[in-house]
Amino acid sequence: MASSDMKPKSIIRAKKWSEEIENLYRFQQAGYRDEIEYKQVKQVSVVDRWPETGYVKKLQRRDNTFYYYNKQRECEDKEVHKVKIYAY
Template identity: 75%
Template sequence: MSCSTDNHSKPKAMSRAKGWSTEVENLFRFQQAGYRDELEYIQVKQGASIDKWPETGFVKKLQRRDNTFYYYNRKRECQDRDVHKVKVYAH
């Protein structure tokens, strides 16, 4: 549905997360809300700002595609058992 010719819209490669990190934590949160990553969220939500916890840098709140919101804790939410489910995209 996007009419953008932006090169950032399609990732070049995808791999699975091997270990937990701040990046993996935030990807987990975006993917839980129905987005590939922060880039896709910004494209879909037309540059919506992303609230992050200042002390951790973790995403605080995301608007899903159905316009409901996900609210996240300042602490880690992606458990070790879920790390391998997180998709890491290379753009």
């Protein structure tokens, strides 16, 4: 199966915050399921990240505007349940 046509098999909702959830939150705010979909749509191999935390730093939305994120955690506890975790 080519990575260009990966579709998620299932979705679960996040229950508690983690670094993985933080990054998923950022991709989903920008309008993507996750890093896999972002790389497919934008045809990029590397995502801009903060070297200190590894969190996503900048994402280009589908309308080509940019989202910029802080070094620190942005996904608050009350937002965690909105994050979807896709299984492939």
